[in-house]
Amino acid sequence: MNILETQNIEKKFANHTALDDVSISIPENSIYGLLGPNGAGKTTLIRIINRITAPDKGTILFKGRPLQPEDVHNIGYLPEERGLYKKMKVGEQALYLAQLKGLSKREALKRLKVWFEKFEIQAWWDKKIEELSKGMAQKVQFITTILHEPELLIFDEPFSGFDPINANMLKNEILELKKKGATIIFSTHNMGSVEEICDHITLINNSKNILEGQIDAIRKEYKSNIYEISFNGNTQKLASSLNSDYEILEDTKINGYNAVKVKLHKQTNDNKLLSLIIPVVEIISFNEVIPNMNDIFIKVVNENKN
Amino acid sequence: MNKIKLIISREYLTRVKKKSFLVMTILGPILFAALMIVPTWLALRKDTDVKNIAVVDKSHLFINKLKETEYAKFEYIEDKTIDQIHNNFSELGYYAVLEILPEITKKADAVHLYSEKQPGINIKTHIANTMEKVLETKNLRDNGIAENMLESIKANVDLRTIQWGEDGEAKESSTEITTVIAYISGFLIYMFIFMFGAQVMRGVIEEKTNRIVEIIVSSVRPFQLMMGKIIGIALVGLTQFILWIALTLAIVTGAKAVFFPDLENKNNQEIVAAQNLLTQENVSIQASTQQEMPMSKISKMLNAAKSINYIKILGIFLFFFIGGYLLYGSLFAAIGSAVDNETDVQQFMLPITIPIIIGFIVMMNVVQNPESSIAFWFSIIPLTSPIVMMARIPFDVPTWEIVLSMGLLVITFIGSVWLAGKIYRTGILMYGKKTDYKELWKWIRYKS
Incomplete structure (x- = not known):
């Protein structure tokens, strides 16, 4: 079941189209990556999901029915442009934001206590945000985003601006939240983090959704029949054993052993390749090269340009 | 609705809890009270520093005719010349020397006041006025007009203004007090x-x-x-206003008791004194019997102050305060949303501050002439009406004008809040982009 679906969303600003017929489906309890270059329309889509702006056309379904104003209580949002009131005390501020998300004061206090203990930051309660370091403020920010235990969490470029320690904490907490049943939307152009934690992705470029699906399926779809072999023996000998169905792309070393990247043409397969080289060299490793998201990202965006 | 309450209370509490709010709340009334008390205090204060002025009267017309005042004594010197006094000036201890030449009856400037320091204006006017009177009397006498005739010619007019209320009741009014109230209300708005x-x-x-x-x-x-922000801050303003009124009243009352404990007594004494004076005059001069007893100025003021309808003024003040504030507050919010930091606000501030300042300038004129056509139009036009109408209210404005002005203000602030809302919702999410009026116009036309 999909927790959120956008159907044919269109949003135009005065001189450009931010979103053009964008439809995505976010499966429940997944970590969904919203990818795309800067200015592609990711933030606009997120703002529409958060009911900050309204689409010109299209509908949004939350748990199968049109998104209602009260549904924002079920969404936690960490925007790319984020911060807190600098002059307000940590505790007061967290309480205020929690109440805006529909929690009662008592419930908010109870939950804040738990989180402050977990992060060992009880001593900050009466401090002003401006007295905290940036990393400390980020912890408070994270707590205020998830305190109302939303079913859907939206993080816009969550790792930008977080220091490595907090970024790691954030990653672990996100995985933890998923375990507890939450669905997470991730907007980023940092592909490394996408591969690590996302299950599904959609790639938005130039206000259009150009690629959507499960991350493993997409990577498989974009693999190009290249194998990497490291071996003990002579590269020349190996090369001479291959016919025109095979093409050596790269001649390198892996862990001190000679290695090559071989592209296979359609008529052949990896077993045939193995049978050809086993007689001439001693094989140390044999892997299919699966493209990483970064490569796919660049490839698809460039294809789309032409 | 619940959430807007949360926002209002945050906006309100964070501001009220600030130290600067406390400082302003305490300092404001002290300044106001000082504005009211200091002039009274100065007026009532006896100048203990009496200045001795030597008079060398070569015309012999003024001997013993220059009256002593609270701040000046005159000593007539016949045996010394100006130069002699000048040489021993510091030993003699005079503040100044007045030299009157014999040709004073013909030449107006045949009199000099020598001193080391520039003499004060009240000494100068006192001397000049007294001398003029002495000369006038002399001239009249020289022309054969008798002294008692002179006395009977003198007249005294004390114009009391009485207003007919709508209920037909006549009330003593005071232009002075009304003007002060008009100024204060306009200025506060x-x-x-x-x-x-x-x-x-x-x-x-x-x-x-x-x-x-x-x-x-x-x-x-x-x-x-x-x-939420606009309403929260309005409540801060109202809180401050109420605290100011309460504290100002407390300070003024307290100060009155400390500095002028005999003010009320003095009133009565003055009235008695005036009556005594009058009876004496009645005995000696028949002409003045027709004159009514002049009331003490202070008690008259008090009477007039009592006749002003404070409840009505306060009610209308609150209306124009809230209306004017909503009108301008929403525009200020729109500006805030359109810029990235405070240094960028200049270009948008001008169109907003100009009407406010025009309103203020017109107000200064209106308190002098509350019935003029400028006063009328600027108190009807919504951008200036809160300030200008407020300055007219103490002078009793026809009800239809107040209603028209209020109605237009309400329509305008609804419009400005609506417009500001459109700019605001786009502006707050825009970063790093220089905004101009063209851009604002685009935002207004966006669909929500």
Whole structure:
């Protein structure tokens, strides 16, 4: 079941189209990556999901029915442009934001206590945000985003601006939240983090959704029949054993052993390749090269340009 | 609705708890009280520093005719010349030397006041006035007009203004007090619009630069956030206003008791003295019997002050304060949303501050002439009406004018809040882009 679906969303600003017929489906309890270059329309889509702006056309379904104003209580949002009131005390501020998300004061206090203990930051309660370091403020920010235990969490470029320690904490907490049943939307152009934690992705470029699906399926779809072999023996000998169905792309070393990247043409397969080289060299490793998201990202965006 | 209450209470509490609020609340009434008390105190204060002025009267017309005052004594010197006094000036201890030449009857400037320090204006006017009177009397006498005739010619007019109320009741009024109230009310509105309007703007800019605004508008509508802020700050303004009135009254009452404990007694004494004077005059001079007894100035003022309808003024003040504040506060919010930091506000501030300042300038004119056509039009036009109408109210404005002005103000602030809301909801999410009027116009036309 999909927790959120956008159907044919269109949003135009005065001189450009931010979103053009964008439809995505976010499966429940997944970590969904919203990818795309800067200015592609990711933030606009997120703002529409958060009911900050309204689409010109299209509908949004939350748990199968049109998104209602009260549904924002079920969404936690960490925007790319984020911060807190600098002059307000940590505790007061967290309480205020929690109440805006529909929690009662008592419930908010109870939950804040738990989180402050977990992060060992009880001593900050009466401090002003401006007295905290940036990393400390980020912890408070994270707590205020998830305190109302939303079913859907939206993080816009969550790792930008977080220091490595907090970024790691954030990653672990996100995985933890998923375990507890939450669905997470991730907007980023940092592909490394996408591969690590996302299950599904959609790639938005130039206000259009150009690629959507499960991350493993997409990577498989974009693999190009290249194998990497490291071996003990002579590269020349190996090369001479291959016919025109095979093409050596790269001649390198892996862990001190000679290695090559071989592209296979359609008529052949990896077993045939193995049978050809086993007689001439001693094989140390044999892997299919699966493209990483970064490569796919660049490839698809460039294809789309032409 | 619940959320807008949350926003209002945050906006209100964070401001009221600030130290600067406390400081302003205490300092304001002290300044106001000082404005009211110091002039009275100065007027009533006896100048203990009496200045000795030597008079060398070569015309012999003024000997013993220059009256001593609270601040000046005159000593007539016949045996010394100006030069002799000048040489021993510091030993003799005079403040100044007045030299009157014999040709004073013909030449107006045949009199000199020598001193080391520039003499004060009241000494100068006192001497000049007294001398003029002496010369006038002499001239009249020289022309054969008898002294008692002179006395009977003298007249005294004390114009008392009495207003006919709508209920047909006649009330003693005081132009002076009405003018003061008009000034104060107009000025307060002007000050409040600027002070709290600017607070709205700074609040919006703060939320934008702190980057918290997007977090909040993911929970509430941008319009709710804007209105919550505007209303919260309005309540801060009202709180401050009420505290100011209470504290000012307390300070004035307290100060009266400390500095002028005999003010009330003095009133009565003055009345008695005036009566005594009158009876004496009645005995000696028949002509003045027709004159009515003049009331003491202070007690007259008190009477007039009592006749002013404070409840009505306060009610209308609150209306124009809230109306004017909503009108300008929403525009200030729109400006705040359109810029990235406070240094960028200049280009948008001008069109807003100009009408406020025009309103203030017109107000100064209106208190002099509350029935003029300038007064009428500027108190009807919504951009200036809160300030100008408020300055006219103490002078009793026809009800239809008040209603028309209020109605137009309500329509205009609804319009300005609506317009500001449109600019605001787009502006708060815009970063790093220089905004101009063209851009604002685009935002207004966006669909929500």
